[in-house]
Amino acid sequence: LNPSDSIYDWVMENVRQMGAGWCPPGILGIGIGGNPEKSMLLAKESLMDHVDIHELKKRGAKNAVEELRLRLYEDINKIGIGAQGLGGLTTVLDVKILDYPCHAASKPVAMIPNCAATRHIHFELDGNGAAKFEKPDLDIWPDLEIPMDSVKRVNIEDLTKENLSQFKSGDTLLLSGKILTARDAAHKKIVEYKEAGKALPNNLELKDRFIYYVGPVDPVKGEVVGPAGPTTSTRMDKFTKDMMEIGILGMIGKAERKQPTIDLIKEYKSTYLIATGGAAYLISQSIKDAKVVAFEEMGMEAIYEFEVKDMPVTVAVDSEGVSIHTTGPQKWNSI
Structure with missing residues (x-):
């Protein structure tokens, strides 16, 4: 983008154009700065972070990047694309942003729409053997029945x-x-x-x-x-x-x-x-x-x-x- 261009406007325009092709609801990863390759790497890296938009909403934004995350999250979900593009409250589950310094005459931006089917787990290895993971309790999900x-x-x-x-x-x-x-x-x-x-x-x-x-x-x-x-x-x-x-x-x-x-x-x-x-x-x-x-x-x-x-x-x-x-x-x- 040009330095004076709005990242918010660019993201909103592209989300509308993407429609349902990326299997919403999902997570948007956005990288800003560096050069084009760096911005894409930042966007990809951002998707590996925890889903924490609910925590951010609760405590409030502390800087411009967090303000942009919240604004995009709220306004994208107002578009009404919804799950699988069929209309609904939730189009994005989170908006992740990482930024990096860049030349004053440029503003490279990359966005990766990430399908909700992409899942990751975070763990640390401390040298005491294989990592152990607790299986989630399936009872936390409701039992849904489709009327035949x-x-x-x-x-x-x-x-x-x-x-x-x-x-x-x-x-x-x-x-x-x-x-x-x-x-x-x-x-x-x-x-x-x-x-x-x-x-x-x-x-x-x-x-x-x-x-x-x-x-x-x-x-x-x-x-x-x-x-x-x-x-x-x-x-x-x-x-x-x-x-x-x-x-x-x-x-x-x-x-x-x-x-x-x-x-x-x-x-x-x-x-x-x-x-x-x-x-x-x-x-x-x-x-x-x-x-x-x-x-x-x-x-x-x-x-x-x-x-x-x-x-x-x-x-x-x-x-x-x-x-x-x-x-x-x-x-x-x-x-």
Whole structure:
């Protein structure tokens, strides 16, 4: 930034632009000063500190950095982005800032949005053996039950373009059946094969299939698959028209889609579902079988076929183009 520019304004603008792609609620790490590399290092280092915004709120700010932390924390949460971008009170859990001297003619600033799934523990080794950690008491978390009368169990094999219209933005679904996976590299390959008029390896057909944006972790100790959480869907936006022309039924990912992609979903009477970002291990428990079906050489970026049982998802964009990432925050902010 220029020396006279407002760090507060810059952070607020970028948080609005990030939307839900970083799996809020989370922690913002901000580094100020040094040079660009130093500011990025400061931002990363700040995220390793304790979550203490509640303590700071209680005692009050003692310097300009703490004042900025509190102001950003309060005002970002007023935007109403909320968990997974669906609207709500909490978008950030804490705002961490570290600063460093820099040349008077510059103001390097870096910001790292940190998903709440990133956890760390602090300990000291004193030479008397391995560190010991006490497991948290699970009773401090409430037992939550979802009323099943609001959930729709869906057999993927029964779905067609014609009956996708029964699902509306905001519906909770439990998917069972077979889906395919594809991330950035796989999408790029698919489009290359499409443009060359070539069949996919093993004569894989994408028509009328659901594509899950995921790169699963390798399984261990008898697992069917390792953690398999959704990746940010906007990176696949540029491939959506090609995928629609191929004839896919729908997509599963996380976070919002850009308006041109929403328009394509409506045009092709498709749908976009979201799984919960940050819940990769829990989602993997609904995957009962996993096998590579194309591009094995790409490792986790290969195309897998998953057989899922009661995989929890939410309809984010329905076949009419209604996006919960638009209606959710609007509804919240109108309360």
